[in-house]
Amino acid sequence: MNTIKTEVYTILEDAIRAAVAAGELAISEVPTIPFSPTKTPEHGxxxxxxxxxxxxxxxxAPRNIAEIIRKHIDPAAHPIxxxxxxxxxxFINIHLSDNWLYDTLQTIAAMQAAYGSSDKGAGKRVQIEFVSANPTGPLNIVSGRAAAVGDTLVNLLNAVGYEAIREFYVNDAxxxxxxxxxxxxxxxxxxxxEEGLEIPEGGYQGEYLTEFAQTIVETDGDSHLQLEKDKRVALFRDKGIAHILSQQRASLERFKVDFDVWTSEQAIRNSGKPEEIMQTFREKSYLYEAEGAxxxxxxxxxxxxxxxxxxxxxxxxxxxxxxAYHRDKFDRGFNTVIDLFGxxxxxxISRLKNFVKALGLPDDWLEISIIQQVNLVDAEGNRLDMSKRRGQFFTLDALIDELAETVGEEFAVDVARYFxxxxxxxxxLDFNMELALTHAxxxxVFYIQYAHARCxxxxxxGGEHGIVAKPIEEVSLQQLNEPIEHELIRKLAEFPSIVLLSAETREAHRVPHYLHELAGIFHPYYNQxxxxxxxxxxKTYARLILVQSVQTVLKNGLTLLGISAPESM
RNA sequence: ACGCCUAUAGCUCAAUUGGAUAGAGCAACGGACUUCUAAUCCGUAGGUUGCAGGUUCGAGUCCUGCUAGGCGUGCCA
Structure with missing residues (x-):
């Protein structure tokens, strides 16, 4: 599709130039030609x-201009x-010959798992920092949303030619x-x-710390009481960080998110970078003393x-x-850094960007997106108050547990990620628990996965009846002449541009929507x-090629989202 | 008080970033299983895009002012 668009672009550009040269169009220069989406086949x-x-x-008048442009395009010279x-x-509506549809199928057959990817990013290095939850408690559902989004954005960026990595910043100081x-x-x-004790102001009330304290008592007994309080608190702090961090890692692993780099705040503090940047700020006179600070x-x-x-x-x-951490990111050579914040x-946001500016780094180098809050709701949109049900805030693990009870562990992660x-x-985000738990x-999620399973x-x-797909070169694709077949192929042709757009705008949600639309054409086709x-x-061989293409695109799309593409359901 | 985000069908959201008649899914109602999987399909219904102005050939999208909701403005991270 992209190459075809480029071709059409050139044709239009030449036509406009020709019209100008012929004195029929009084414009000083040819502007960028926009393409508007065609919502119906009637629009070409x-x-x-x-x-x-x-x-x-x-x-x-616009229509006259359009006529003049059309006059300068010789249909005989452009068979597409x-x-x-x-x-x-x-509007100038260009109808392409059916061959471009069949070309799309050729491309998919040739590229397979790579269909949808491109090299637009030219190997530029991108770091996405996300989740970065404090190591003070289990991951909550907002962290889960951030994990799904960040993971998918990295997949998308890598698919379109960037070199993107996943990074988790551990606030262990x-x-x-x-x-x-x-x-x-x-x-x-x-x-x-001991009695009469209370969790200090700003401390952590959760039940999980009592459970953790019990495991300490089980292994170490009361031996830590002999330490001075400061030392004991420091010891528990370190034990706690290690414990909670390993739990967070386990939750992320279960959620199929694998970070490339874990950076410790303590390590940054010890690296000398904070002193370096403070020196920079001081030299630039950004600092002053007041009120003892x-x-x-x-x-x-x-x-x-x-x-x-x-x-x-x-x-x-x-x-x-x-x-200092962001200075460090820059020093590591990333062309772009994206932070997903809670x-x-x-x-x-504005402060961090200002610090980055104060360090003399490029304005557009750091992008920050907020991953907004998640509410669990029922089918009518009423908020579910999880604190009442669980006696604590709702964790990512608890969400997956609850989903797994109904849809099974293997689909629980798929459903959560999709939502x-x-x-x-x-x-x-209103997370409709009832819908998520619907096994229909x-x-x-199942609608899309089922389309794949049907393929x-x-x-x-076919195999059972001795009908096996033939290589595309041996198939007469002209057999695919039903309107809905053309509609399907048009949809398949959109996929690479959806991937590219999602990556470049950092809007992962386009991919699930696209897949749902694709499945929404395939299911009726299957029935009709x-x-x-x-x-x-x-005709069977031609249709098998089409089904293969749908299967490939569904699988490629789901893979970008970190969602499984089951072969049967 | 200030700052950021949001407002689109009864509900949850899309709308290729300013393009043609604003689209899906839930929920509702009526139909389809001797068929490659009914976890599916077909049909019906649903709208003054929060309100008021403005910009232009053209606005859900951009600008201004309102209204409502969420979040944020600690020597916490």
Missing amino acids: DIATPIALGLAKQARM IRKIDIAGAG GGQVERLGESIDVRYRQVLG TWFRMSDFGDDKDCVVIRQNGEYTYFVPDA PDHQGH FLMRANNTH SENP CSIFEQ HRVLDSEDLE
Whole structure:
């Protein structure tokens, strides 16, 4: 499709040039020619509103301009063009010959698992940092959404020629993990019978820390009580981080997300980078002392107030290691860095970008998207209050457990990933538990997977009757002449541009929608037209090629989403 | 108070980034299994795109002002 678009583009461009040369069109230069999507076959295969865009400059009615452009295209010289219509306000609708549809099938057959991919990214290196949950508790469902989105974006970017990696930033330093240590200390002593203790302000109340404290008591007994409190809290902090981190890793593994790099905040703090960037800031006079702390002139960058970078107690606030971390990312040679933040980090976006600017890094080098919150809802859209049901916040594991009870473990991850991916990142996501648990076609995941399974089933059935798909060169593709077959192929042809657009706009949700649409054409086709027909083998072989193509695209799409493509259901 | 995000069918969301008649899925109603898997299909119904202006050939999309909701504005991360 892309090469065909390029070809048509050139034809149109030449036609406009010719019209200008002939003095029929008074414009100074040929603008970029936009293509508008064709919503119905009546509008042809490729359409452009270019005549509308030129109307003002040329001081002519759009339809007249369109006529002039058409006049300068010689249909005989371009066999891929079947006919050109002018419609509506002056749209130029180009109908291609059926051969381009068959070319699409050739391309799919040739590329197989690579169909949909391209080299647009030219090997540019991209890092996506996501999840990066504090090691203070289990991953929640928003982290799950971020995991699904980040993982898929990396897949998409790699598919279109970037070299993208997944990275997790472990916040294993600072006040929050201190409070983790203190919280575990309280639970530990409570398990050993001490009374009147309370989880400190800002600490972690969750049941999971009591369970963890119990395992410490089981293995170490009360031996830690002999330590001074500071040392004991530090010990518990480190034990807690290691424990919770391993749980988070296990959850992610179950969710089929495999990070390439785990970076420790503590390691960044120890690397000397924070001191380096502070030196840079100091040299640029971005810092000043006040009220016993060191401040950064954030207001110079348009923020409404400055912020503290070194506290009264001499410690860095999280800004410093975070800025140092991004300096480190840049030093590692990434052309683009994408951070996916949780909904509670909105205030951090402009500041982090300002720090990056203060470090002298390019403006567009860092992209930050917010992955908005997730609500679990019932079929009527009423919010399910998980805290009442579980006595704690809803975790990713608990969600998958609940899904697995009904749809089975192997589909639970598929369903969760699909539901997390089906919405644009910056919108709140209502996770319809009832629909997710539906073991039927209403569930969009199964609808798509079932389409794939049906494709597989056709080949299995064919095999049993001695009908095996032939190589595409030996098949008469002209047999594919039903309107719905053409519609299917048109849809298949869209796939590469969907992948490219999703990758470049970082909007993964387009892929699930696309797959649902593709399945939505395949299922009716399956019902209306028999593929295997021993009375008409020529048609059967042609249709088998089409089914193979659908199967390939469904599988490629699902793979990008990290969702399985079952061969039977 | 300020900042960011959101507002589209009863519900949840799309709309190829300014293009043609705004599309899907749930939910509702009526039909189709001697058939390559009914986890499917066919049909019916559903809209002043929150409100008011503006920009232009053309606005769900861009600008301004309202209204409603979510989140964010700590020497927490």
